[in-house]
Amino acid sequence: MSNSHNRWTRWFPWLAWRKSYQQSDLVADLLAGAVVAVLLVPQGMAYAMLAGLPPQMGLYAAILPTLLYSLFGSSRSLAVGPVAIASLMTGEAVLAFAEIGSQQYLQLTVQLSLLTGLFLLLLRMLRMGQVVAFLSHAVISGFTAGAAVLIALNQLSHISGISLAGAHGAAELMMTFWQRLEQLNPTTLMIAGVALLLLVLWKSLLPAGLTRLGMSKTLASMLGKAAPMAAVIFGLLVIGLGDYDQSAGVKIVGAIPAGLPEISVVNIFQTPDNQSIWHNLWILAPSAFLIALVGFLESVSVATALAGKKRETIEPDNELFALAIANLGSAVSGTMPVAGGFGRSMVNDAAGAKTTLASVISAVLLLITLLWFTEWFEQLPKAVLGAVILIAVLPLIDIKSILQTWRYNKADGVTLFTSFVAVLVCGVELGILIGIGCSFVLLVWRVSQPHIARVGRVDATGHYRNLKRYPQAQHQGLLLIRVDESLYFANARVVEDSLMQLALAEGQSGHLVLICSGINFIDASALESLERLQTKLQSAGIVLHLAEVKGPVMDRLAATRFIDHLGQGKVFLSTEQAVDYLTQQLEWTI
Amino acid sequence: MSNSHNRWTRWFPWLAWRKSYQQSDLVADLLAGAVVAVLLVPQGMAYAMLAGLPPQMGLYAAILPTLLYSLFGSSRSLAVGPVAIASLMTGEAVLAFAEIGSQQYLQLTVQLSLLTGLFLLLLRMLRMGQVVAFLSHAVISGFTAGAAVLIALNQLSHISGISLAGAHGAAELMMTFWQRLEQLNPTTLMIAGVALLLLVLWKSLLPAGLTRLGMSKTLASMLGKAAPMAAVIFGLLVIGLGDYDQSAGVKIVGAIPAGLPEISVVNIFQTPDNQSIWHNLWILAPSAFLIALVGFLESVSVATALAGKKRETIEPDNELFALAIANLGSAVSGTMPVAGGFGRSMVNDAAGAKTTLASVISAVLLLITLLWFTEWFEQLPKAVLGAVILIAVLPLIDIKSILQTWRYNKADGVTLFTSFVAVLVCGVELGILIGIGCSFVLLVWRVSQPHIARVGRVDATGHYRNLKRYPQAQHQGLLLIRVDESLYFANARVVEDSLMQLALAEGQSGHLVLICSGINFIDASALESLERLQTKLQSAGIVLHLAEVKGPVMDRLAATRFIDHLGQGKVFLSTEQAVDYLTQQLEWTI
Incomplete structure (x- = not known):
């Protein structure tokens, strides 16, 4: 009995949590799920935009993948779904082979999710979770900071209304921005500015203010986390009242098809014209492998940090498997690769999530949104989504940790700086490879100077x-x-x-x-x-x-x-x- | 006095040897110089052919560079001049940007020599001779064996008379050879076969036979070393007697301009049309760096091995400088990069060279050949040169050392095999880089599994x-x-x-x-x-x-x-x- 029980809980960690689950846990999970869902709607659409996909794709990525992770994951509070860096990497990978908006772009994205899932599965089967050990702390810090800056620069377009289409890499983005400065749309910039201000002030001042007004601390802090939704409501109000999309050319999200994603295995393997699916998988393989690696690393880091606080443990093998299945879920839902996100997991945990049931709740809430409330978001200015992304990625630039690394060991500092610059100059994929190469060369260099x-x-x-x-x-x-x-x-x-x-x-x-x-x-x-x-x-x-x-x-x-x-x-x-x-x-x- | 003396000998090591130099040493140096010169004439022409250059270029590379090395080198018996692997690398590097026979091909070759010299000088100034430590024994073994096989495959064309122009890499060379088999020239193949047989038998049987006939052992062994020249004489006789170049289409070396190379600094910086010299230097830089690295490594390895036998020491800093100057000498003579060769240095040492005066002798003999005897070699069948190269590179495939490496440590074995295969599949440059990458990854992998x-x-x-x-x-x-x-x-x-x-x-x-x-x-x-x-x-x-x-x-x-x-x-x-x-x-x- 006990053996077969162990066999089941080995694959479904939530079975073990069920026994000690109490009613108060359910309340906490419901609340945390709702808070995350409120965050997910704008973030999902924003990350889809970052990946060059229609907004609903970001929401699709937070339903089936999230549900599948809840089934197999060993972390109680990891929020799996669309994340900033994986979205950026997806956009970079697919844009090399197809045009945004084309049918091929969508198909390559789905095939990328499939491959990412398969690579994670392969790593699990080979018990190679330790492969992330090859990413040094310095490479990760530099890479993450570089990716965050790159994501922020990508938002320049949405925030200013200046089209930056065709520009790649930090230098080109800035150059193009500068050259096309006369295209600047003042209304767009204004909306983005107010949204940014709202996001910063809401998050930092509102909870304290509400507490002082007598509201319970928990509720006040919950409301503080709804800042992105507040920005969304602001954006909707502005467009609704002023019709600036018509009168001032402010770009809005536009039509979002209502209804659930079509779950289909056949769609994954479709290719336009006579292209072979093998050809697609072959050209996408390097990107998929890097997305798998970076996604797994981000997920495990966040999960470990959260578990550590509560004396729980994370099984890397479970995580590999659960993330693999989640990405395969992305593929059958026709959307982009997913991972455990840094920011949303923190929010989930802080909002009191006790088990992965919280993620199930947020997935269900998103599903409801998709069924009946997509129309609400069609008037949303893209500038607001840009502001949401900006605020979400800024904490990824961890100046304190960067300075500490530099002070402790110059070689690690060099690796960090190289990774950072390489990501900005050569893009995320080549950037992380250069960073890894640098850390390897410096390790060999260190070995070459024995004491x-x-x-x-x-x-x-x-x-x-x-x-x-x-x-x-x-x-x-x-x-x-x-x-x-x-x-x-x-x-x-x-x-x-x-x-x-x-x-x-x-x-x-x-x-x-x-x-x-x-x-x-x-x-x-x-x-x-x-x-x-x-x-x-x-x-x-x-x-x-x-x-x-x-x-x-x-x-x-x-x-x-x-x-x-x-x-x-x-x-x-x-x-x-x-x-x-x-x-x-x-x-x-x- | 002593200080200034030290300062001079630091740059010119031969000044220190002068004092103990005896008449018997002079006889030995004269003899060794002559033996090496006899070897150099066919090898120089053959290596020029390997680099895609006219035959006289190989001879030019053995005059000024050799003389300069004699001035600055710290190894008494290292024979600097055209070598097989550097020639192959030169051909591979330049062929990517120009056509064989074009003016641009010659200019890029000269600029490659210049850059190789400059990189060596830079390594000397930064005292970075230790950079060769990054090339593991396994990478070098695998790389050398792979390069030797590639060089041998390149000779297929000369030996069979089948044109393999346009084919790169081991697989393509063999495929093309197979597809064009009907072009096979039986007379060429026959000449090559006899030359090969002559080379093998002359070297292995002649010395023992002559000794048995009463000739002094030293003289017999000297004559044994003249095998390549014997093959050359055979080739000249065959063409002279049978006129097979006319009647059977056997390819011969053709016109070799008599006279010395034009020593010119201006020529180095010429570029055809409007191309910028900086553009050329930029595209050649990676190849030049690798040639500098591999050439330095080969030279130091041979020099150390030879010095070890006689309890002498090699100063890596001196060697870097001397090789740098030798390559700059190549550039001003309008020819290809040089290094200390494995085979010829062994012959020089075995023939009794006491100091670098032996190299001076061989350079002077080559100079005389160029002035008055080039006509003699014009009728030489290329098939004989191909046979000379084949026999020269075969010892580079050190099966015994390969097996030992594999037996001692599987990781080194994997690196060796990877380097070998990578050179054959991707060419010498990418091949050695893949080998180095492999050795780095395996070192990190080893570190990742601590005891x-x-x-x-x-x-x-x-x-x-x-x-x-x-x-x-x-x-x-x-x-x-x-x-x-x-x-x-x-x-x-x-x-x-x-x-x-x-x-x-x-x-x-x-x-x-x-x-x-x-x-x-x-x-x-x-x-x-x-x-x-x-x-x-x-x-x-x-x-x-x-x-x-x-x-x-x-x-x-x-x-x-x-x-x-x-x-x-x-x-x-x-x-x-x-x-x-x-x-x-x-x-x-x-």
């Missing part, structure tokens, strides 16, 4: 320490050298040269003990280098010994002829043993 | 060892964990998760000691991860301690707030101290 210390005995303690740091340490004329790094191709030559120099400069004793306590691995280049060093030392009349060789390293060396070639050289369990043996031997020879 | 051991005291010795390897080791109920790897982004999460799991599974003592003897660096991602771990452990009522933190790591940690946040946690100098302190504390609390 090499001549050590001596710190008396009485029996410990051997760097002579430069412990001048009182005794070396009894022996050359005891500790290399504080695994030996890889990147440092093999440096280590070889440094040891040879040290040996020739001071090797009166005729012995060199290489202390391997910091050596966790020796690759083929380094083994060759060690063999060469041993030969050179031998010709110079110096015997090479090893000490404190770790188990796994010794196993590997034992399989080669290196140990045999050591000749007079020995392998000591500890430095102390080496010193005892060699000083004794030196006394004998004297 | 984490729970340790205990091996009694009496005071040493702490892995409990799995030393079952007798005692841990007194304490959780002592050693991580055998620096903490980078690539392994931060794995370490965090593993430590947390270990702590939750066994942490009855309420303490976790992280032994940092294997940790040589902690990057920003890992620091964040450690902070997160500390917080999580604290919530679980477990105190995190550190032990054996290395000096540089401690300095860095001390600059952050991590140590303050440890709270009750302490930093112990040694594991022993940590155990003493904690067991005492546990006894107190009991």
Whole structure:
């Protein structure tokens, strides 16, 4: 019984939460679901706009995918649906192969969702969730900040009414904006300005104000989170009262077809004309893989942070699977890739979500909106959506964390800066790849500069320490050298040269003990280098010994002829043993 | 005096050798120079052919560059001049932008030499000779073997008489060869076959045979090295006697302009039409950098190997400078990039070269050839040159070393194989970059799987060892964990998760000691991860301690707030101290 129970909860984590679910939890989930839904309507439409899709696509992406995540996800408060960065990446990927508004654009988007889901599924099957470990904190910080700036620049068009179509990358967007400045639509700019002001003030001042007026703190904070909806209502009122879409050319969202997305597997595989579906999947694969990676990373980071606060745990394998299914859900709903969003998850959690039931509620509320209330939003100025996106992505630029990284370690700082600039100059996809490349090169560079210390005995303690740091340490004329790094191709030559120099400069004793306590691995280049060093030392009349060789390293060396070639050289369990043996031997020879 | 003397010898290493130079050395150098010159004539023409250049260009590349290297080089027997891989890379680089035989092709070649020299000079000025450390042994083996196969496939055309113009990459070359098989010229194939047989047999059988006939061993071995010249003479005789170039369409070298190369700085900067020189330099830069890197690496490897045999030393800085000047010499002579060749240097050394005077001799002999004997070589069948190249590059495929690498470490084996295949499929330049990328990714992958051991005291010795390897080791109920790897982004999460799991599974003592003897660096991602771990452990009522933190790591940690946040946690100098302190504390609390 218990086994089969475990089997089910392994796939459906919510089954385990059911037992302790109380009525008060239900109330909390209902409330949180409603708050998130109010946020989702404008954000969904805005992110669809960012991806170059019709507004309803953003809402579709928050129904079936969200419901599927609720079934399989292990995070109680992660809000899965359309997110800013994945939307930007979708737009960038699909725009390379189709024109906005074309049938092909929609089909490529759906196929991108399919591929993103399949890649996540593949990662799950290969148990490769750890692949996100290859994205360093610095790359993520720089990439996220760069993407946020790029998203913000993309909003310039909606906020000012100036068309920036055809412009890619930060520099081109700004240039085009500047060149077409005379196209600026003052009414649009005004609406955007007021919406921005409303968003900022509502969020920061309203809750405190309402509390002071006697409203309960919880309710006041809930109302504070409805800022985007307030901006939407403002936008609708302005257009409704002034007809600025007609009179002043303010761009509005326009017709949103009512009704639910058509759930269809067949649509995914349709291609226009005679194009092969394989061709599409092939050209979209790199983008889909990056969206899967970045989406998974964002989701797991947010989920882990939220779970940590409540002492819950996140199962990365569950998350991979749940996100995979959610993206496949996006594909069958005919919309764009999804992920767990940073901002909305925070709101969901702060609004009191207890389980994924909150997400189910918000999905149902969106469904109701789509069925009966789409008309309400057709008059919405795009400028307001632009303002909503702007406010949503600004927190992604985490200046404090950027400064901290720079201060702690310059190499990480360089990676962060490179990722940031690369995203702005070369776009999100190439940008993150350049960032990853930079972090790899700097890791190899770090490995290539190993710390090499001549050590001596710190008396009485029996410990051997760097002579430069412990001048009182005794070396009894022996050359005891500790290399504080695994030996890889990147440092093999440096280590070889440094040891040879040290040996020739001071090797009166005729012995060199290489202390391997910091050596966790020796690759083929380094083994060759060690063999060469041993030969050179031998010709110079110096015997090479090893000490404190770790188990796994010794196993590997034992399989080669290196140990045999050591000749007079020995392998000591500890430095102390080496010193005892060699000083004794030196006394004998004297 | 001595100081100024040192200053001079620092730049001109041969000044130091002059003092001990004897008459016998002069005889040896003269002989070695002559042997190398005999080899250089066919090889120079063959490598020019490989680079898509007229045959005299290969000879030009062995005069001024060789003389300049003799002035500045620190290796006594390195033979600098045209080499196989650099020629292949030159051809690949220039062919992308110009047609073989055009004026532009020649100019781009010269500009490539200029850039190669400038990059080497830049590396010298930045003292970045260590940059070759980024090329792992596996990448070099795979790359060299792949390039050798590619060079061999390129000879198919000369050996068979089938035109392979327009075909790039191994697969295309073979496909084209197969498709045009009916173009096969039997006479050409026959000449190539006999030349190959002659080369193999001459080299392997002649010296032994001559010695048995009573010739001195040295002379016999010298004559053995003249195999390529023997093949050349055979080729000239065949064409001279049979007129097969007219009657059977055998392709011959054709007119070689007599006289010396025009030494000109102006020619370097000429561009056809209105093209900007900067544009040329820009498009050639990546290729030039790779040629500089590979050429420097090949030269230093050969020079080090030869110097090692005679207990001499090579100064990488000198070599960088000398090679830079040699390549600038190539540019002003209007020819292609040069490097220290593997095969010819071996021959030079084996023929008894004592100093770089041997290279001066061979350069002078080539100069004489160019002045008065070029006519002799005009009737030479290209098939013979193809055979000479084939025999020259075969030793670059070092099967034994490849198998050894594979056996020692599968990751290096994968890198080797990837580099090999990538060169064949994508060409030399992209191939070596893919190989380097592969070696970097695998290094990061290796780092991402750190060895984490729970340790205990091996009694009496005071040493702490892995409990799995030393079952007798005692841990007194304490959780002592050693991580055998620096903490980078690539392994931060794995370490965090593993430590947390270990702590939750066994942490009855309420303490976790992280032994940092294997940790040589902690990057920003890992620091964040450690902070997160500390917080999580604290919530679980477990105190995190550190032990054996290395000096540089401690300095860095001390600059952050991590140590303050440890709270009750302490930093112990040694594991022993940590155990003493904690067991005492546990006894107190009991």
